[in-house]
Amino acid sequence: MRMADDFPSPIGIPDDVAEALEPVRFGAGAAQVLYFASVTSTNDVAARLADRGAPDGTTVVAELQTAGRGRLGRAWYSPPGAGLYASVVLRPEIGPGSISDPGGRDRSSLSLVTLAAGVALAEAVRRCTHLPVEIKWPNDLVVGCRKLAGILTEASGSDGIDYLILGFGINLRPAAYPPGLADRATSIEVELGRAVERGRLLAECLASVAAWNDALRAGKAERILERWQSLAPSSRGARVEWAAQAGIASGVTEGIDRDGGLLVRTDDRLERIIAGEVRWLT
Numbered sequence: 001m002r003m004a005d006d007f008p009s010p011i012g013i014p015d016d017v018a019e020a021l022e023p024v025r026f027g028a029g030a031a032q033v034l035y036f037a038s039v040t041s042t043n044d045v046a047a048r049l050a051d052r053g054a055p056d057g058t059t060v061v062a063e064l065q066t067a068g069r070g071r072l073g074r075a076w077y078s079p080p081g082a083g084l085y086a087s088v089v090l091r092p093e094i095g096p097g098s099i100s101d102p103g104g105r106d107r108s109s110l111s112l113v114t115l116a117a118g119v120a121l122a123e124a125v126r127r128c129t130h131l132p133v134e135i136k137w138p139n140d141l142v143v144g145c146r147k148l149a150g151i152l153t154e155a156s157g158s159d160g161i162d163y164l165i166l167g168f169g170i171n172l173r174p175a176a177y178p179p180g181l182a183d184r185a186t187s188i189e190v191e192l193g194r195a196v197e198r199g200r201l202l203a204e205c206l207a208s209v210a211a212w213n214d215a216l217r218a219g220k221a222e223r224i225l226e227r228w229q230s231l232a233p234s235s236r237g238a239r240v241e242w243a244a245q246a247g248i249a250s251g252v253t254e255g256i257d258r259d260g261g262l263l264v265r266t267d268d269r270l271e272r273i274i275a276g277e278v279r280w281l282t
């Protein structure tokens with residue numbers, strides 16, 4: 001793929017990473033990975049590549065991001081070496097029963113991609129580190145009550161979904177986080193007491209995303225939902241509060257629905273939270 005003049009130039013994939021990636025397949029072929037020293041956001045670069053026809057599974061990795069972003073318009077602090085910053089181009093199949101099915105299943109299918117990504121990445125980090133990684137709604141990876149990784153899925157397409165960008169940031173080692181973040185974040189190095197091989201971690205992540213992507217295409221939505229909930233014990237029986245229209249509301253979690261909404265039992269009804277911030281009280 002030829003890069004435009006204003007496009008950041010990829011650098012060679014470091015040998016250790018290239019070696020770990022060698023056996024990884026995505027769909028029918030080898031996973032295509034482009035490695036950058038510095039980008040604004042790997043999601044931006046992946047989206048530009050997708051606009052130019054980059055195939056399903058094309059992955060952008062960067063040593064640092066100057067404008068990494070998270071959910072709810074927040075910044076994702078991305079200093080060099082402290083995290084694995086990566087974005088994968090996912091191309092849903094077009095046609096009946098696919099995730100771009102014009103029969104109105106787009107929204108739940110899009111949520112399923114995000115849920116499948118959470119499962120894939122949680123399993124990959126677990127496999128690589130043996131840490132008791134859990135998912136916390138909407139799709140954070142946590143160890144205990146500290147966040148280890150975040151996932152940002154962004155969709156593009158005017159009539160149906162052309163492509164999705166699955167961006168993930170995994171904290172590898174402690175960083176000088178901005179105030180307010182330090183006590184809520186953790187890293188693989190802090191939890192394990194040693195560093196992890198980033199090439200192996202990336203390879204596990206891509207292989208796992210590819211496998212769960214295949215499960216999604218094979219129509220295994222129930223399996224994805226079940227696995228997500230088993231990796232997210234706090235999605236059942238945890239006390240939460242959130243800002244509702246009438247003020248602060250609270251209740252106890254009762255799982256998620258197919259659209260990825262969090263179900264919460266309050267005194268008098270079952271609420272469905274689809275976005276925004278939830279405060280976990282237990």
Ligand code: BTN
Nearest residue numbers: 041068069070071150151167169
């Ligand atoms: C969140 O928890 O708020 C989601 C964070 C997602 C961060 C990753 S880092 C790689 C990719 N590029 C970005 O700009 N964001 C995602």
